[in-house]
Amino acid sequence: MEYTKGTVVSVQTIAPGIIDMLVNAPGIAKEARPGQFVCLYCDDNAHLLPRPISICESMNGHLRLVFRIVGFGTAEFAEKKSGDTIKILGPVGNGYPDIDSEDVTVVGGGIGIPPMLYLSRKLKEQGKKVTIVLGFRDKGTFLVDAFENYGKVVIATDDGSLGVHGTVVDAIRELGISVHTVCACGPMPMLKGLASYTEANGGTALISLEERMACGIGACLGCITKTREVDGHSHVKNARICTEGPVFDSKVLDFTRS
Template structure:
């Protein structure tokens, strides 16, 4: 007796009002921005329409031996096109980097929570390394609004691979390791961020990057009474809360970054002065 399972398309799932499962999409562009840094674009109307800043997308390898997907934060959306930026750090990401326009890849998303940006504010987007891409998308979305301001503050090891993208949306300050780090830039901007603005907007920091960097950013912000939201970069397995591989310690116990986050406040993490 046949026990065939119905597997709805993305369009059918969307029309029925529920989240579509893993599905194949068309790769439209793959380019190297700097040695080992890749900008990867695919076409997916659902993710393009529903992704919010700090949410991520799972990409699946064609190799059945690599069962777990790789999660990447959405960095830009253009119509039906979704762009990710990632570093080539292993065989999985190397496989994605070798893909070309016209190839197909399985995706799942958007996953996780997002930055909270409903209130009018001066949003300061503080990113380091591969924590920068989700903040490009935050800049893109914030630039579409008329009730807030945004400034990108990015730190790089060497190549400033994202400045050309984020500067299309917001004012950008960046630095590399030969000059200092994001705290160097925040110190230079302290008067600007703590003083009164003509538009009356108060600063809110949105940050993503290596954990030591974000801890330093959280301490800098809380010492000055500036709210700080942090998008964590824990290693994930499934991406939706089943495998419990991405837990992080909070003041309320251990939380799953993929489903409870990835965004937490400095207070939730206990990263206060």
């Protein structure tokens, strides 16, 4: 993990409000595993806290960061031009563990989709059969072409304008997609639904969580999630999403308290 200055290579809008930014940050890119993230810092001094952004791809010293404009910070990043610098900390978090299963179902919902691209590529490179399920609000999709390089892609939309009408869990159920080993990132209701479906079917769900963060390095205890057992670091039933996570086996998590 390092705290450094990256150089912006390109910034593109790939769907309404969705930004695709390429940053040269060789130290971070070299270390980054799928499922890890970076913290980006605003230039504006009145906006203090880092923004956790997932790593969509990491290649040749570059990080591809795909994020949604949701507020001041992400809007500031979207205004960056090629050659600008950006303060960056990373890679942060545990990332996805090595997976034994030969068949993996990769699930992304909304702005939880980008980090699944790097994971899908790595799984394909390891010779695994990858099935990819992507959930969007509507037909304003992004990154679908890129995912098609790594496995069969199934799309679900909330409004039914493309693919299966419904959630990613609806699509998995309807099409009988395996939930033996599931890797997922997306909004909390989706992750909860997917985890409970996967567990009910005897599978393993490795899910990536998001929470408001302050330090990004495990010191402030801002970004905890509730766990079923006492956590080895905190000695209470809380784990740090930035450090023990963001990827957790759903069986570790206590959704009844969060």
